[in-house]
Amino acid sequence: MTSLVQPVRVFIDPVEGTQTAVEARRWVWPLIILAICVSVSGTLVSLRWDAAPDxxxxxxxxxxxxxxSEADLTDKIQTTSRKALVGGIAKGVFVMPFLALLLAAALWVVTWLLDLKAPFERLMSVAALALLPIALYHVVFAVCAWAQFSLTSARAAQLVPSHLGALLTGLSPGMARVASAVDFFNLWSTALLGLGLSAATGIRRSRGLLLAGVLYVVFAGVMMVGLPGMQMASGGGR
Structure with a gap:
């Protein structure tokens, strides 16, 4: 029971809760919670998703x-809906644990470059705990999606307006991508990542938060701003 309570404590007391969980190397239950939340979210969204418009x-x-033909169109819509259901479950069961492992590996490289010592199991705990706000996001998203009669991709993108881009209007595509990086749940995860790095390596919390912030800026700049912009430019060129 203690193994389950410690990850949940991160939401109530992030400073002490994160430090205790990292020092105890608790990463199994956070990963299980993450996998369940994302899988449930993917399942509920796929059941409400109207694939026809897409x-x-x-x-x-x-x-x-x-x-x-009309029959082929119906079959294609049904096949797309089934793929969405399988993909939603697979995202929780396979993709999110793999992302946690990838994040832990990236943290190991960063700590090695900065000459900081931390066992990999602690870094795995940091990664798993930092993804708990993402699990909470999927719980909120699943509840909102299930409350809809039907759901399209455009509607799903606006269902939980947790980032700055959803609140500002009239932005250029580039600025919209930048604003979308200022996301409540992502920033919450970044803060937990910084607290976890402090607990795992023994550095000051302020330094851990700064390091996590830099890592998130790099990640958002590449994955949320740079690559989507290059894809749009490439598509426009064709």
Missing amino acids: VIRELQSSGEMATI
Whole structure:
């Protein structure tokens, strides 16, 4: 029971809760909680998702809409819905634990470069605990999605307006991507990451928070701003 309570304590007392969980090397239960929350979210969203608008839009953009039969269109919509269900479950069971492992490996590289000593199991605990706010996001998202009669991709993107881009209007595509990086749950995860790094390596909490902030800026700059911008530019060029 203690193994389960310690990760939950992170939400109530993030400073002491994170330090206690990292020192005790608690990473199994945080990963289980993350996997369950993301899997449930993916399942509920797929059950509410109306795949027809997205499938029709894709067929129109590829020029296949004019030649496809009604029966084939129905089959394609059903197949897309089934893939969404399987993908939602797989994201929780396989993708999120792998991302936690990848994050722990990245933290190991960073601590090695900065000449900070921390056992990998502690860094794995840091990674798993830092992803708990993402698990909470998926719980909120699942509840909001289940309350909808039906859900489209456009509606899903606006269902939980947790980032700055959802609150500001009239932004250019580039600034919208920058604003989307200022996300409540992501910043919460970053703060837990900093507290966890402090507990795992023994550095000051302020230094741990600063290091986590720098890592998030680099991640957001590459994955949330840079790469999407390059994909849009490439698509526009064609």
